[in-house]
Amino acid sequence: MSKNTKNEEKHSIEVAHDDKVFASCTFETLGLHTRLCNILEEKLGFKVPTHIQAQAVPVILSGKHVLVNAATGTGKTLVYLAPVVHHLLLQNDKQRINRADGTYALVLVPTHELCMQVYETLDKMLHRLHWLVPGYIMGGESRAKEKARLRKGVSILVSTPGRLLDHLKNTSSFVYTNLRWLIFDEADRILELGYGKEIEEILTVLGSRQDKSTVQRQNLLLSATLNDKVNHLANISLENPVTIGLDDKKIQIKPMCKTLSSLEAGVDNASDGLEKLTNSSNGEYNMPAQLIQRYVKVSCGSRLVVLMSILKKLFEGSATQKIVVFFSTCDAVDFHYLLMSEFQWPPNSNSEAESRLFLECKTYKLHGNMDHGERRSSFNEFKTEKSALLLSTDVSARGLDFPQVRCIIQYDSPGEATEYVHRVGRTARLGERGDSLLFLQPIEIDYLDELKRHGVLLSEYPLLKLLDSMPFYGRNPNVKKFVSLETHHWVLSLQKALESCVITEPSLKKLAMSAFCSWVRAYSAHRGELKSIFMVKKLHLGHVAKSFALKEQPSLVGGSFQKQLKKRNRDQKHKGGSKRRRIISKS
Ligand SMILES: Nc1ncnc2c1ncn2[C@@H]1O[C@H](COP(=O)(O)OP(=O)(O)OP(=O)(O)O)[C@@H](O)[C@H]1O
Numbered sequence: 001m002s003k004n005t006k007n008e009e010k011h012s013i014e015v016a017h018d019d020k021v022f023a024s025c026t027f028e029t030l031g032l033h034t035r036l037c038n039i040l041e042e043k044l045g046f047k048v049p050t051h052i053q054a055q056a057v058p059v060i061l062s063g064k065h066v067l068v069n070a071a072t073g074t075g076k077t078l079v080y081l082a083p084v085v086h087h088l089l090l091q092n093d094k095q096r097i098n099r100a101d102g103t104y105a106l107v108l109v110p111t112h113e114l115c116m117q118v119y120e121t122l123d124k125m126l127h128r129l130h131w132l133v134p135g136y137i138m139g140g141e142s143r144a145k146e147k148a149r150l151r152k153g154v155s156i157l158v159s160t161p162g163r164l165l166d167h168l169k170n171t172s173s174f175v176y177t178n179l180r181w182l183i184f185d186e187a188d189r190i191l192e193l194g195y196g197k198e199i200e201e202i203l204t205v206l207g208s209r210q211d212k213s214t215v216q217r218q219n220l221l222l223s224a225t226l227n228d229k230v231n232h233l234a235n236i237s238l239e240n241p242v243t244i245g246l247d248d249k250k251i252q253i254k255p256m257c258k259t260l261s262s263l264e265a266g267v268d269n270a271s272d273g274l275e276k277l278t279n280s281s282n283g284e285y286n287m288p289a290q291l292i293q294r295y296v297k298v299s300c301g302s303r304l305v306v307l308m309s310i311l312k313k314l315f316e317g318s319a320t321q322k323i324v325v326f327f328s329t330c331d332a333v334d335f336h337y338l339l340m341s342e343f344q345w346p347p348n349s350n351s352e353a354e355s356r357l358f359l360e361c362k363t364y365k366l367h368g369n370m371d372h373g374e375r376r377s378s379f380n381e382f383k384t385e386k387s388a389l390l391l392s393t394d395v396s397a398r399g400l401d402f403p404q405v406r407c408i409i410q411y412d413s414p415g416e417a418t419e420y421v422h423r424v425g426r427t428a429r430l431g432e433r434g435d436s437l438l439f440l441q442p443i444e445i446d447y448l449d450e451l452k453r454h455g456v457l458l459s460e461y462p463l464l465k466l467l468d469s470m471p472f473y474g475r476n477p478n479v480k481k482f483v484s485l486e487t488h489h490w491v492l493s494l495q496k497a498l499e500s501c502v503i504t505e506p507s508l509k510k511l512a513m514s515a516f517c518s519w520v521r522a523y524s525a526h527r528g529e530l531k532s533i534f535m536v537k538k539l540h541l542g543h544v545a546k547s548f549a550l551k552e553q554p555s556l557v558g559g560s561f562q563k564q565l566k567k568r569n570r571d572q573k574h575k576g577g578s579k580r581r582r583i584i585s586k587s
Contacts, residue, residue, distance in 0.1 A: 021431035023054035071286035072425025097155030102175025284455030328412035
């Protein structure tokens, strides 16, 4: 948690350090409207603020521009929503607010799911305040319906950047002359996804309005991790900001001459501001203290078997088990989803009664290539399940609040350390316990040093112990213990069974081949220093194929893929930069 004692002194808030999550004050003592405090308790069940809420809410109430950096799952959503609702309640006490006033607060978020999630919290907060209208707009929804909603008036609007810009430009009935708050939630991710240009345009459109208007604007930026792009966004959007949750070493908001879009393209690395940010990118992350973080070292060809075994063990070991597994591509999610929904055990069983699914759990998937309806129902259903498995790309990595997720498995490595932090942040939220497991191949083990640079330390998962304990092993007393992973009886048998399943099911085989191809492409798209850890030329493509339960590397894919790789390398040399990974995992 933050060490920003200045703010604590300023607002005389006593934050109890004996409790790791909650502060020893009440929402009233933070200065929030009594009506809002009642709603927080009765509608949301929030009795006392979390530490970050206790620290940040009074500062935000004071009207300052604020940059908030706090660990995942510490309640940052309320940090910005509560002061906005408070001020609107006060305003309404003096002069009635109505829909025709248009939008008072804009919340920008990177993904649809986060948009819905923030909207739902807001909706609960405004339940009894009928004159304050919550709303959301986001890509993929009907523009006409959104236009109609905006025409009627939305007091607090949650949006993804592209769609907001669209309405700012094209919906003349969208009233935002009273806009008082502009909030960027998961600010770094918005920029990671390539929305830099849209953000600049949004700031220009809203900024020019602000010049003409008498309304005073307060801008807020929030994220669990920061990078040079957030520094730049902070620089162009915040005036004399208060930073909360940051020590001075971590970030210095310093003028930078670059545009957000040039930062996205990795152009002009030699600016003054970037020097400061190199320091910030070496800084330690705020991780939930109770999170148990481990890694498992697995050679490429055994990855699938190990994943399946660990999942089986976890689901059989507990009646209520909620797990999220992260993959690097949509194709990989589709393949593993179908495989896990079809793969039977024991294999080749004659009797239907004897043969069951290898993983007997409810399985969901979530990625950006799914249609909106499917994506929404997956998200909502997994949220309400007590025991289930979610296979996902990084679309779930940011901000999503799935209750009671006990374990995060990063089957494909996250790339930058910030992504690691957000992925594991889907568990161990608000002081709850949680485990995380990172898969690494022996050739990738230096990634642990990259995490260590940010103060993230992982212990090794006892893999052989797990494999020795699998039931199949018990039936074969002649097998020697302490054999290597690749020659382990359980591993060999399960791999064989998985390969037979894939080869006999054409749709599965097709998905495996596409997933193989996009996996290697994603692997080759790691940026900067990570390129020396995740080196595609060190991969044995035959073993990669095995990890998709393919007996051999698909020859067709291999040839064309090598050509694609060479072309990509040539293109990157010409462009002098890499736009890379986010394009593939734009989830
Ligand atoms: N004061 C509170 N009392 C009880 N629960 C709370 C309180 N504040 C927030 N929560 C709950 O804590 C969970 C995490 O909150 P939230 O999603 O805002 O965290 P976050 O810091 O934004 O996480 P991330 O960095 O992953 O986006 C949510 O389920 C939210 O409802």
